[in-house]
Amino acid sequence: MTGFNRRQILAGGAAAGAAIIAPSGRARAQARDQVIRIGVLADFSGPYRSTSGPTSLAAAQQAVEDLGLAQRGIRVEVMQGDHQNRPDAALALARRWIDQDGVDMICEVNNSAIALAVANLVKEKDRIQLASGAATSALTGAQCSTHTMQWTYDTWMFSNVVGGASVRAGGDTWFMITADYAFGHQLERDVGQFVQRAGGRVLGSARYPFPGTADFSSFLLQAQASRAKVVGLAMAAADMVNCVKQAHEFGLTRRGAQLAGMIMFVQDIKAIGLEAAQGMLLSEVYYHDLNDRTRGLGQRILRRTPDNMPGQEHAGTYSCCIHYLKAVAEIGAARAKASGIEVINVMKRMPTDDDAFGPGRVREDGRKIHPAYLFEVKKPSESSGAWDFYKLRATVPAEEAFRPLNEGGCPLVRG
Known part of the structure; x- marks a missing residue:
């Protein structure tokens, strides 16, 4: 170049x-x-x-x-x-x-x-x-x-890939932990639709006060009681980091549940650490490796x-x-x-x-x-070094990853 x-x-x-x-x-x-x-x-x-x-x-x-x-x-x-x-x-x-x-x-x-x-x-x-x-x-x-x-x-893509592709990969029962404001509500609705469309079920949800929640233990207890295979986290940034760390301390994933982050980045995984984040499902459209x-x-x-x-x-x-x-x-x-x-x-x-x-x-x-990708976070023993975080679980082709053109309601779309 x-x-x-x-x-x-x-x-x-x-x-x-x-x-x-x-x-x-x-x-x-x-x-x-x-x-x-x-x-x-x-x-x-x-x-x-x-x-x-x-x-x-x-x-x-x-x-x-x-x-x-x-x-x-x-x-x-x-x-x-x-x-x-x-x-x-x-x-x-x-x-x-x-x-x-x-x-x-x-x-x-x-x-x-x-x-x-x-x-x-x-x-x-x-x-x-x-x-x-x-x-x-x-x-x-x-x-x-x-x-x-x-x-x-966009939010539609994240919900589509994490919800739909996760169900097709075997995670057919879900429980949602959701930030209680418009952003979280929208993610919860979107993910629920894709889970159901793929043949899965949402068994319940718990909404935590936003902002200001530091202790997620009661919400994690509800998720555990649901016996859902996947616990979806409709949140972002510091809340996501704190919730995942507490889920690890609580032993939620050791009891068989898998965490799914709706909107996550490699920087979030670095902040959480592989020990706590291992096994999480998430979607990204780019990964450096x-x-x-x-x-x-x-x-x-x-x-x-x-x-x-x-x-x-x-x-x-x-x-x-x-x-x-x-x-x-x-x-x-x-x-x-x-x-x-x-x-x-x-x-x-x-x-x-x-x-x-x-x-x-x-x-x-x-x-x-x-294209968009469903990734699973590696175990510490699987990582070869700094920033080696993901293994690929599924690829969603470009024409399937994003909302169909005729479903968005954009006035620029003819017909």
């Missing part, structure tokens, strides 16, 4: 691309207008920093370097912004990026409320959002937009963030930047900066192919599709 000269890679807020100093104010303005700017809007300081933040920035920088557009005369800058998990702060930053800094595409956006808000802004401004971190399936459903694509995963292409990509990004192996969210940011920049290269930087919708149309027309997900495509509702 073609790389950048080191002097072309800018650290921090403007990270990747050539910065050419022009001799006059007018020439500087013209040069600035021709630079393609990508804004990585992510959690750089909060609870999702490891699954988002610096490694997503590194993934975007790696995409620019791998594609080598600087040597084709297309200058690219990658900017970073901390959304602080606040829609108001994120929207203000995104607006300033577009209005004052000339940002053409915003990616990552690992907060569904923020992604929905930014979708309206980029449509108004004829810019682009590639939501590689947001999970709500509304982005390609009733609230789909002409200027937003959802790149990596899946094949030769993912291994190569993982190592390239890891060199930039040596303390954090890239996970599926980071891979999504890499993938969306690669495809966006391929479209920019096809029509040229000037046309790409003049019209976001023209770039979107090219991206939907072109097939996708990258080291994160392999071949795929973008549907008319903005949903990027690729």
Whole structure:
């Protein structure tokens, strides 16, 4: 792959691309207008920093370097912004990026409320959002937009793979432990539908107060009493880590139950540890040790963030930047900066192919599709070293992994 000269890679807020100093104010303005700017809007300081933040920035920088557009005369800058998990702060930053800094595409956006808000802004401004971190399936459903694509995963996909594929693998009775708010309720409903559709049964559920629950023992007792083969965890982040650790201490899995995490990342497994997480079922669309292409990509990004192996969210940011920049290269930087919708149309027309997900495509509702995988967490004795966490249990083909086009209610879908 073609790389950048080191002097072309800018650290921090403007990270990747050539910065050419022009001799006059007018020439500087013209040069600035021709630079393609990508804004990585992510959690750089909060609870999702490891699954988002610096490694997503590194993934975007790696995409620019791998594609080598600087040597084709297309200058690219990658900017970073901390959304602080606040829609108001994120929207203000995104607006300033577009209005004052000339940002053409915003990616990552690992907060569904923020992604929905930014979708309206980029449509108004004829810019682009590639939501590689947001999970709500509304982005390609009733609230789909002409200027937003959802790149990596969504709640429908997680529920489909973890629920349906787990039943087909033998886990046909379930009990759910669910965060008692809209996010958890939606996951519980979705998983229940896929479990039943695959021929399984949900024997019951327990909803814990969110936020503020530190002790999951009473909910784990209810799960044990149900005698379900699978205990589904409709939660995320610190709650997931705490619940899995307590389930291990409680001996739930030693008594025959298998834990299934609805939304999990390799960073969660690292925080839990293989001793407690072993045997868990989960879904990811990328794993660094899946094949030769993912291994190569993982190592390239890891060199930039040596303390954090890239996970599926980071891979999504890499993938969306690669495809966006391929479209920019096809029509040229000037046309790409003049019209976001023209770039979107090219991206939907072109097939996708990258080291994160392999071949795929973008549907008319903005949903990027690729295979999804059901993984089981390895025992400590099965792991060969750091970040060697998963063994593959099932592969769900791209056309089956995501919600069918005609079921989402997206107004962009014809017929």
